[in-house]
Amino acid sequence: MSNKFNSSSLTEYCKSYARKVAGEFFAHHTVISGQELLKLSAVSQVNLFVISSLSEKWRSDAERFRSPYFDFEHPDVRQAMQVFMNTVSQHISVRRDHLEPLLAEATRRTLVLLFDPRYYFDDILRNQSDFSLSAETAHQLTRYTQINKFVPAAIEERMKGKSSVYVNQALNWLDEILMQRGRELEKPDKYIPLFSEKVLLDPAVLLRKASYEHVPQPTVFTPNKSFFDTDIETTVPPVPLAAPSSNGFEPVVNLAPPDSESSVRPLFLDDSGPAAEPAAPSMQPSQMPTHTSDVSTLEVSPKTEEPAGPVTIGETFYRAPIESISKSISLNQKFMFINQLFNGSAASYNEAIEQLDHATSYEQAHDLVTNRYSAQYSWDMNSDEVGMLVEILKRRFA
Template sequence: MDEKISLEAIALYGDMYADAVLKGFFASRDKITGPDILKLCNVHQVNLFVIRELLRSWKDEAKKLKSPYFDYEHPDVREALDNFMGTLSQQISIDRQHFAPLLKKASSQALMAIFDPYDFYVMILTGKNNKLEVASFRDEIKYMKVNKAPLDRMLLRMEQRNMTELAGNEAFAVLDEILEEVNFTPEDVDDYIEQFSAVVPLDPASFYVSTAPVVPPVRQAPPPPPPAEVRRPTPPPPPVSTPPVSTPPVSQAPPQPKQHNTMRPPAPTGAAASLNEKHSRESRSSLGNNLHKISRIKDSLTINQKFMFTKVLFHGDFELFSKAIDRLDQLDTIQSALRYIEEEHASTWDRDSEEFHEFMELVEKRFI
């Protein structure tokens, strides 16, 4: 993978788009209402994500209603509060200062859902404390219209199994299964590019950054210095003639060749040789100083890494990925880890890919 999405570029364009919409709407108004929000932007997904943010705020405020003197959990009180909050939700009135951050966040998240749905799924599945609550998940996707099909199927599966919450790892595995079942392909983006560009010109290429390694320029050797002027030496005076002195011959041993230290570490042999030579020689020298040892690879993986490694390196097989990580965490040396990867998995891996190098970097951190 030579390119990846840039969250900074997404946020930058989202802010520009939101600023243009804000300028147009608040040029003649001081407040925005609920009905105004639903028809504010030409990209309907942005409007829905603003409503979703307001729903979150609405629920957070309701949770603050606690008291040591009154029973807010009593059914009659709960019913009255629900009616009150329902009425309040129909009375949305927000000035520009408080509405701007809501619109900017909604714009960026809509761009993520459209142009980078996989990373957007990861953000949703992470939830709070690495747990996905079914009730909140249902509310999250209620306001999602773009690339929604896998999440709808995931919610249905959790409801059929009577789940109330799901650990992040398990949620990731369920989504991975679903993506394989439906052979999911993200929606075409051309219509969305046109809609965004009607407000602020949009070039999707600006959302991606290259991950290819930067090759330093080859330094040219300096030209050799000009030859110095050659001066002929003055010939020495002729030697003084003396009678020869007879001396016995001295027996000399033949000259011995100069000894050099030829001890080198043994070259790697067997199946692990190619990984040792390619990865260790090229990567360890540049990464070694920046690595921090980890006790277990499994505990250090983010949801995004699990998703990425499973899809790219383990062909969508989350169980195979999990078994490989467990095995690597049981091994004692980097040599045995490289041998295991080479023999069991790496024959089909693209060893120039970003995923390969990130995976191998985690393996190094386990053994340094």
């Protein structure tokens, strides 16, 4: 949870808002349709987040139809599944007891997006499975974001057709976007009256004191399309909704052409190349000058010309190639890595070492260290522990 909020106050407000909005609608209705959901709240972002939740459930339900006993990749089956799921999506029908939790969660997400956008996007990125951001996920994030939409749109643009990127890279882009375009972030002021129409929204109650001091005071039915592909009429440019997952059947995409305000241009330069390798701790002992009985005749050679000296048996062992990372790590090193690099989690350590052991090259293993684990576990790349692990990787792929 964002530390800007008073957690209990935020939870209570979201429940109260959802109860009020749902109560007014269901006083005259038994269920709510997709078209009615789009107009339920005066804050369009809340409605979008509700639709987003339904879209995720719709996509997961589609996957449940898959079975090892039938050919779901056959063209006839794929087509039939697409028509069926699209038709189902056009007949959304939600009862109050199912809607209120979705509405409360959508309200919470909207308030966090408004008052702490940096935390909102950072939290989404860090919670991606396998610590990687797929192109499909980035696209869905842009689809369902209306407030501060330029942030996910710029991340999606930055991916430039890549199927996925490490979350560490996406987080770097997020920092750059907010640094360069932070002034474009929407102010909460214009949304506070919209929320207050139903339940009074007082930032002084919702936010912690230190945070509050910094806060500035109809869809057309098309049978052959999914409801989640239709455009939404709001006070901002239309936002296209989700398409069926390509894993289950062919997606149907109907993206509205961007206007001058929502068009996104590349913001950053291309990658300059792989990250520089962290400096590994030296295994070479310091060379001391050889003293003679006649101190006056001692000659001190320049440091750059200092002889390396003989290599000891211990150094030869520690530089020798190894076949397995896990087997080459001593018990003391293992405990040190678990405690210092993996937050005390032996399971996380074992999973990471197994993935590193299955890497096909030093570059691939080093990429996992610098672009995945370092961000996932907040490593200091100049620490002795990371340097020791990198040294083991060098021996593994020597």
